[in-house]
Amino acid sequence: MKDRRLKRFWYRAGPLAAAGALVTGGAMMGCSSDSPTSSSTSGTGGNTDVTSSTTTMSGGTGGASTSSSSATATAAAGTGGAGTTSSSGTGGQHDLAIGSAADVHRPFDATPSPDGSQVYFTADGANGLGVYKAPSDGSAPTPVAVYPAAIDPANPFAGPFGIAISTDGKTIFVADVAGGPSDRGAIYAVSAAGGTPTLVSGTDGFVPRSIDVVVVGGLDNLTFSGTDAKGLPGIFSVPAAGGTVTPVTVGGALHDPSGLAVAKDGAIYLIDTIASGNSAAQILVIPQGGSPKVLVDDVRVGYPAGIAISTDDKTLYVSGFNPQELTDRLLVVDIAAKTATESFKTELGTFTESGGLHRAKTSDIFALVDSSAGPKAGKVFVIK
Amino acid sequence: MMKRIQWMSAALTALGVLAAPSLALASSHREAPSISNDPAADNTDTYAWVKGTNLVVVADYIGLELPEGGPNWATFSDDVLYEVHMARGADKLSDALTYQIRFTTTPVVRHDPMLNEPAPAGGREFFGQLSGGGAFNQTYSVTLIQPGKAPLLVVPKGVVTPPNVGPMTNNVAYKIPAGKTYEQFFVDDAATTRVVAMAGGGSAFAGPRDDPFFVDLGGVFDLAQIRPVANPAEAARDSIKYMNVHSIVLEIPLVTANGGAAPIAGPHAAQTVGVWASASRQTVSVLRKDGTDDHYGPWRQVSRLGLPLINEAVIGVQDKDGWNRRTPSDDATYYAQYFDKPIIVRDAEAIGFYGAGGPLAACVPPGGLPALESGRLGDIVPIINLPDHVGAEKINSIGDVIRVDLGQPSGFPNGRQLQEDVVDVELKLLLCTLNAGTPFPAGIPDGPTGNETPFKATFPYVAAPWEGRSANPRPVNSLP
Numbered sequence: 001m002k003d004r005r006l007k008r009f010w011y012r013a014g015p016l017a018a019a020g021a022l023v024t025g026g027a028m029m030g031c032s033s034d035s036p037t038s039s040s041t042s043g044t045g046g047n048t049d050v051t052s053s054t055t056t057m058s059g060g061t062g063g064a065s066t067s068s069s070s071a072t073a074t075a076a077a078g079t080g081g082a083g084t085t086s087s088s089g090t091g092g093q094h095d096l097a098i099g100s101a102a103d104v105h106r107p108f109d110a111t112p113s114p115d116g117s118q119v120y121f122t123a124d125g126a127n128g129l130g131v132y133k134a135p136s137d138g139s140a141p142t143p144v145a146v147y148p149a150a151i152d153p154a155n156p157f158a159g160p161f162g163i164a165i166s167t168d169g170k171t172i173f174v175a176d177v178a179g180g181p182s183d184r185g186a187i188y189a190v191s192a193a194g195g196t197p198t199l200v201s202g203t204d205g206f207v208p209r210s211i212d213v214v215v216v217g218g219l220d221n222l223t224f225s226g227t228d229a230k231g232l233p234g235i236f237s238v239p240a241a242g243g244t245v246t247p248v249t250v251g252g253a254l255h256d257p258s259g260l261a262v263a264k265d266g267a268i269y270l271i272d273t274i275a276s277g278n279s280a281a282q283i284l285v286i287p288q289g290g291s292p293k294v295l296v297d298d299v300r301v302g303y304p305a306g307i308a309i310s311t312d313d314k315t316l317y318v319s320g321f322n323p324q325e326l327t328d329r330l331l332v333v334d335i336a337a338k339t340a341t342e343s344f345k346t347e348l349g350t351f352t353e354s355g356g357l358h359r360a361k362t363s364d365i366f367a368l369v370d371s372s373a374g375p376k377a378g379k380v381f382v383i384k
Numbered sequence: 385m386m387k388r389i390q391w392m393s394a395a396l397t398a399l400g401v402l403a404a405p406s407l408a409l410a411s412s413h414r415e416a417p418s419i420s421n422d423p424a425a426d427n428t429d430t431y432a433w434v435k436g437t438n439l440v441v442v443a444d445y446i447g448l449e450l451p452e453g454g455p456n457w458a459t460f461s462d463d464v465l466y467e468v469h470m471a472r473g474a475d476k477l478s479d480a481l482t483y484q485i486r487f488t489t490t491p492v493v494r495h496d497p498m499l500n501e502p503a504p505a506g507g508r509e510f511f512g513q514l515s516g517g518g519a520f521n522q523t524y525s526v527t528l529i530q531p532g533k534a535p536l537l538v539v540p541k542g543v544v545t546p547p548n549v550g551p552m553t554n555n556v557a558y559k560i561p562a563g564k565t566y567e568q569f570f571v572d573d574a575a576t577t578r579v580v581a582m583a584g585g586g587s588a589f590a591g592p593r594d595d596p597f598f599v600d601l602g603g604v605f606d607l608a609q610i611r612p613v614a615n616p617a618e619a620a621r622d623s624i625k626y627m628n629v630h631s632i633v634l635e636i637p638l639v640t641a642n643g644g645a646a647p648i649a650g651p652h653a654a655q656t657v658g659v660w661a662s663a664s665r666q667t668v669s670v671l672r673k674d675g676t677d678d679h680y681g682p683w684r685q686v687s688r689l690g691l692p693l694i695n696e697a698v699i700g701v702q703d704k705d706g707w708n709r710r711t712p713s714d715d716a717t718y719y720a721q722y723f724d725k726p727i728i729v730r731d732a733e734a735i736g737f738y739g740a741g742g743p744l745a746a747c748v749p750p751g752g753l754p755a756l757e758s759g760r761l762g763d764i765v766p767i768i769n770l771p772d773h774v775g776a777e778k779i780n781s782i783g784d785v786i787r788v789d790l791g792q793p794s795g796f797p798n799g800r801q802l803q804e805d806v807v808d809v810e811l812k813l814l815l816c817t818l819n820a821g822t823p824f825p826a827g828i829p830d831g832p833t834g835n836e837t838p839f840k841a842t843f844p845y846v847a848a849p850w851e852g853r854s855a856n857p858r859p860v861n862s863l864p
Contacts, residue, residue, distance in 0.1 A: 159670060161680075177680065183673045209680065227678075256666070256680055273682040274666070277527075277535035279465055279484060281682055303667040303681035324713065 098347040099365075099384035100138030107369035107378045109163045109210070109304055109356025112136060113192075116365030120144065120172055120192065121356075121380050122160035123369075129157045131172055131190060131197075136365065136382045144172065145190045145197050156180075156188055156197050161304040162259075164211035165192065166220050166240060167361060173200065173240065175208035175224055187211065187222060187238070201242030205229060210259045210304060210356070213240065214266075223248065223268060225257035233257050235268060235286065253284065253292045258305035259356065263313045269295070269335075271305040271318060281305065283318065283333060283340070296333060296340045302370075306357025311364050317383075319354035319368055328354040328370055330383070344383075351379060412689050413447030413601070413624070415696040416704035419687045423447065424461035425663035427687040428629060429597050430468075432659040432786045433794035433801045435845075438586060439641040441468050441483075441634045442802070442846060443661035443689075444595065449628040452852035455512050457547035459519040460487040460590065460630055464663050465683050468634060469785075471658035472643060474774075477713035477783045480643060480657070482529040485590065485632055487544065492517035513549060513557035520546045520557070524590050526582060526634070538582040545570045545578050545591030548628075550853030567848035571840075579843060585637040589844035595629035596802045596839065596846055597692075598622040600831040607735050610831045613743050622832035626850050632661075633844035638790050647790035653777035656770065658785030660690035660712055685709055690784040691768065691797070692806045697814065698722050712783030720782075723765065725758040726814050733757075737815075747816035756817070763817050770798055802839050802846065807831060 102119075110121035120133045125141070128148035134141035147155035162175030172190050174197065180186030181199070185207040188197035200222070207227040214221050220240035227233050234250030235257060248268065253275065260270035266288030275282040276298050283296040299320060306319035316333035318340065328348035331340045348354065351370040359366050366383040413428045414420035423446045431442040443466065449458045460466070465484060472480040492515045495508060508514045526539035546558065554560040560569040569576050570591070579589050601623035603610040611618040639646050647655045667681030687708050689695070699707045699722050710718060737744040738753055749755045769779040770787050779787065788799040796804045808831075812818055837847045 159668075161668075177668075177678075178670045207678065258681070273680070278482065278529045279683055301682055305682070326710065326714075 097384065098344065099382040100136060101379050101381045102134050102138050102141055104132065104134075104141055104369075104378045104380050106371050107132075107355060107380055108159075108161050108371060109306065109358070110367035110369045110380050111163050111165050111358035112360035112365050112367045112382070113165060114167065114169045114361035116360035116363050116382075116384075119367045119380055119382060120163060120165060121367065121369060122157075122163045122174055123371075123378065129155065129160065131160070131163070131174060133192070134380065136367075138382070141380070144192065144194050154196075156186075156199070159185075162208060162210040162224070162356065164213050164222065164358065165361075166213060167215055169361075171240070173211050173213070173222060175211050175226075177207050177209055180204045185226070187224065189240070199242075200238065200240070202238050202245045203242075206236060206245060208236075209257065210270075210306075212260055212262045212268075212358075213361075214262045223260065223262050225260050225270060235260065235270065249286055249292055253294075258301075258303065259307040259319070261307050261309040261316070261359070263309050265313070269307055269309060269316055271299075271301055271307050273301060273303065273305055283307070283316065285335075295335070295338055299331060299340055301331075302328065302354030304356045306355060306368060308357050308359040308366055310359070311362075317357060317359075317366060319357045321352070321354055322349070325349065327352055330368070347381075353378075412692065412694075412696050413597075416687075416708055417701070418705040419708055422665075422686060423449075423458070425464045425665060425686050427661050427663050427689040428595070429692060430659065430661040430689045430786060431596070431800045431802055432657075432788050433799040434638065434788060434790060434792070435635075437638050438635045439638055439657070439659075439788065439790065440843070440845060441470075441636065441659055441661075442596070442844075443468055443632045443634075444593075444597075444629045445632070445663065445687075446630045447595070448624065449592070449595070449630070450852075451548065451626070451628050451850040451855035454547070454549065454852060455510070457512070457519045457549070457852075458592070458628070458630060459489065459522060460524070460544065462487050462489050463669075463677070463679050464665055466632060467662045467664070468632070469660050469662065470641065471712070471781075471785060472641075472654075473656070474653035474777065474779050475781055477658060477711075477781045477785065478531075480530065481636075481641065483538075483634060483636075484527045484529060485524055486527075487522055487524045487590075489519075490517045490521035511557075513546070513553050522546075526588050528582075528584070536583065538584055538586075539580055539588050542580045542588055542590060543578050545589075545849075547592055548849040548851045550851055552853075565848075566851070571844070571848070582634070582636075584640060586640070587635040587843050589631070589633040591631065592628045592849040593631040593844070594835070594837055594847040594849055595624045595627050596835055597624060597629075598805075598832040598835050599624065599807050603831065608732060608737070613831070620832045622836055625836040626855050628849045631844065631846050633846060635843050642790050649791050651774045651777065651789055652791055653774045653779050655791050656774055656779060656787055656789045658690070658712065658781075658783070658787055660688055660785045662688040662711075685711070688712075688784075690786050691810075692800065693810050694784045697728050697810070698726060700727055712785045713781070715783040716781075720761065724761045726760055726764075728814055729753070729756050732815060744815055756815075764813060767797055767813060767818060803834065805833050808833070 104123050105125040107121045107123040110119050112119050117136055118133050119136050123132055125132055127143045128146045130146035131144040132141040133144050156179050157176055158178035160174045160176045164173045170192055172192050174188045177185045182205040184205040187200040187203040187208050189200050190197040209225045211222050211224045214223050221237055222240050223237050226236055228250055232251040233254045235248040236245050237248055238245045254272055255275045256273045258271050258273050260268055262268050268286040270284050271281055272284055273281045280298045281301045282294050284292045285295045286292045300323045302319045302321055308317050314335055318331035320329045320331035322329050328351040329342040330344040332343045333340045351372055353371045355369040355371045357368045368381045370379040419426045426447055427445055428447040429444045433440055446458045468483040469479045470481040471477045512518050513520050522544040524542045528536040528538045548566045554566055570578050579587050582588050600610050600621045611621055641657055642655050662685050664683040664685045666679040667684050670678045695704055695707050736742050738748050765782055786800050794801060796806055796809060839845055839847050
């Protein structure tokens with residue numbers, strides 16, 4: 001089994017290597033962004049006239065940015081100062097490349113371990129529904145907490161859309177939208193070494209979608225997107241050990257909050273999948289103690305919509321897609337400029353279902369999934 | 385933008401320019417495997433035509449709807465994003481205008497059976513029309529989206545017309561005064577009409593209507609045995625006679641459709657719009673034990689329709705679901721081969737239509753069938769792109785939209801009006817070409833040539849829905 005998987009990985013890795021994108025040994029590559037993002041305001045996203053897209057991989061080394069920073073906010077949809085996806089420029093500092101990728105069955109969300117050496121992900125995988133892990137060199141994944149049969153009464157998972165890992169790397173948290181005693185979703189904790197998932201007390205019924213781990217007073221807290229008892233979408237917080245769920249913001253500008261990432265200053269960056277005036281997605285920011293504000297309007301995202309913030313808190317990375325080709329892109333968001341630029345066309349442009357995205361705690365190593373339908377069609381990417 | 389168009393043109397040119405025919409059929413009712421399981425999101429037909437100083441757009445959903453289909457009559461779905469899209473000009477297929485229509489259904493009021501209320505004989509638990517919810521209490525909003533402008537709520541709250549159930553429901557539930565019909569009460573009478581004005585001009589309507597389409601579905605799908613084409617002894621049939629559909633009808637001022645200025649009379653590519661409609665659902669649904677559903681994630685298009693019969697008759701079954709997920713601006717890139725080599729010609733050949741004595745024998749061009757089987761972009765695309773309507777001002781973009789020159793009277797393929805026999809036109813185009821010299825075989829009607837009931841002379845133009853109580857048993861289902 002393992003041998004077969006390894007072969008599959010290396011086979012799949014071929015095209016990436018041929019495209020000059022495969023990086024081994026942890027080297028970093030400069031990668032220019034490719035085609036301009038369209039900022040059409042057509043409804044679901046659909047019909048846009050996008051220009052060509054030639055991807056140029058500039059083989060820079062050691063973090064030299066290829067940024068031209070000429071991104072312009074075209075402000076197509078006039079929602080109060082929000083930026084839009086840029087139609088020119090590369091949008092800023094990013095010197096990432098796909099480091100490796102592994103074939104998996106239908107992954108939902110992925111997070112690197114704190115040091116980036118492992119990737120943990122939720123998936124309806126080859127061994128069943130649950131949590132898997134894989135070394136971030138692209139080797140084959142192995143189960144952590146997986147239930148082969150959906151009818152298994154011990155299986156707590158139904159829709160494990162979100163994953164996060166504790167600061168010490170020992171505990172995995174899973175946001176499940178459909179499980180839980182209430183049938184309205186819950187967050188589960190499971191040892192990174194494997195074992196039986198346990199309910200994080202207080203979270204049952206909150207339809208949790210995505211989690212980020214924040215240290216408060218030396219203890220891990222979970223900030224998560226979900227739905228309150230009245231059915232209102234919101235952002236909530238709960239001690240990782242369980243306890244009382246505290247709303248951060250509920251209702252208001254939020255419609256369908258999905259992925260989120262918390263900056264060092266406490267600001268929460270999140271994706272709402274349908275909040276834009278034209279029913280497309282928005283990237284929002286909730287300053288600590290404040291209310292949600294639109295950072296970038298009218299973007300196209302995958303689902304579960306993934307977002308992560310760079311260690312310098314200047315750049316967001318969003319699992320998006322190109323509305324013309326309906327294929328995956330990484331959206332690189334310059335927080336200061338409020339612009340989003342499509343990137344990684346070469347590496348991601350043959351995939352169609354971008355999903356969850358997280359950053360390693362201590363470095364700019366990211367994990368991103370694509371859950372293209374069908375057996376063995378999914379991918380977990382490591383981006384360095 | 386221009387780069388893309390140029391590339392597409394080059395690709396199409398490379399595919400060849402010729403002339404010859406292909407085969408065809410029913411509009412877009414249940415036309416693809418996936419959407420056939422999702423009627424509320426199934427865009428069955430789209431119509432667009434110039435009427436006075438307005439552009440009228442009809443977007444129909446829920447095909448083959450039985451008027452008597454209670455106790456849960458067909459409704460628009462609150463979980464679907466319905467859209468009418470409009471591109472403008474010679475080059476673009478992106479939206480210059482998008483109308484987004486969303487529905488809200490009032491839940492049925494819960495009554496505790498223990499309390500035996502409302503008493504006596506409230507009947508609200510069983511009869512939907514007395515329950516105050518569901519199909520009988522649905523509202524909608526219309527939002528106009530234009531690039532570079534803030535979204536505009538042009539209809540904050542319209543009310544959907546309810547199912548046309550029968551006279552007792554008219555009397556007891558709808559409280560329609562004696563002597564008034566369903567149609568008079570809900571549409572024609574100004575005091576009670578559910579036609580609403582849109583902010584900025586124009587009108588909107590949403591509700592069940594007679595399905596204006598007409599086609600011999602039963603014959604078509606019995607390996608193209610359209611009556612009386614396949615058997616002259618059989619009369620033409622309209623398979624969707626006495627069936628309803630759910631219509632969204634928008635009357636859009638020409639000034640709005642044209643981007644702010646009144647259209648100039650006469651042919652102009654710049655004022656030619658490309659209209660299509662769609663339906664989208666959120667990516668993920670979760671079914672709860674208590675009977676409720678939750679929906680999460682970005683909108684994903686699951687159905688679309690511009691020109692009639694394209695997904696039905698031109699796109700192969702292997703690609704029909706994918707077609708519904710894409711947009712007209714994708715068509716030249718992904719589906720050009722289907723237009724260049726219409727599969728329906730080969731299918732018609734396979735069942736002997738072009739053989740000696742076959743119904744389409746006269747369509748075989750002098751060089752033989754290959755000229756009909758491939759190289760068709762040269763005659764199909766020009767008809768779609770209106771060379772006879774916009775003259776020297778060519779339309780360069782290629783995609784499945786209904787072109788309407790706002791400065792000219794409409795007539796398919798320049799617009800599509802309710803009464804037009806588009807099946808006839810498209811069958812001729814695909815199977816025999818519309819080129820002079822290869823006329824469709826004379827004297828062979830291709831099926832029904834009109835709707836079973838007259839259309840309305842005024843907005844919303846589509847005819848009243850058939851009444852559930854009297855719709856079945858159906859009258860003899862043949863046309864005079």
